[in-house]
Every structure is written in structure tokens, then in C-alpha cells.
Amino acid sequence: MFRTQIYLTPSEREDLLELAKETGLNQSLLIREAIDQFVEAKKAQKKNKVNALKLAAGIWAERGDLPDFRSLRTEIDREF
Structure with missing residues (x-):
């Protein structure tokens, strides 16, 4: 054991x-x-935060109602 002081x-x-x-x-x-x-x-x-992030991984996959994010990103990059 280590000795320490606290206030x-x-x-x-x-x-x-x-x-x-x-x-x-x-x-x-x-x-x-x-x-x-x-x-x-x-x-x-x-641990709960890490588990929540792991559960959230890939939640946007398989979503046909969302735009193609690569195309959006390319378009935005061109504007800047």
C-alpha cells in the first residue's frame, strides 16, 4: 500500500x-x-459508453431511404 495525503x-x-x-x-x-x-x-x-457505441455501429447500413453519403461528401468538397 502507498501512503498519501488528501484535503x-x-x-x-x-x-x-x-x-x-x-x-x-x-x-x-x-x-x-x-x-x-x-x-x-x-x-x-x-464500459456502458463503449457498449453503446458498439451497438450503434452500422445502424445506418441497409437504409435505402438515405442519400448516398459519398456522393454528398464529394459534392460538398467541390463547393469548398
């Missing part, structure tokens, strides 16, 4: 001390648990 607001410090007393767990363990939960939530959020 807490007075209310964060009070809440942490109160939670430590209520649970019988030390502050460092509570902080590590909170960090673990935060990191896992962020990983899940990122």
Missing part, C-alpha cells in the same frame, strides 16, 4: 469521523472503500 472540508472530516465511530472502521479503510466504489462506477460508466 477534506470540515464537513467531510466530521462525516468521516462520525461514520468511523458508527461502523468501528478506521478512516483510511472507509476512504479506500469509497475510492474503490467510485473507480468501479467510472469503469462501468465507460
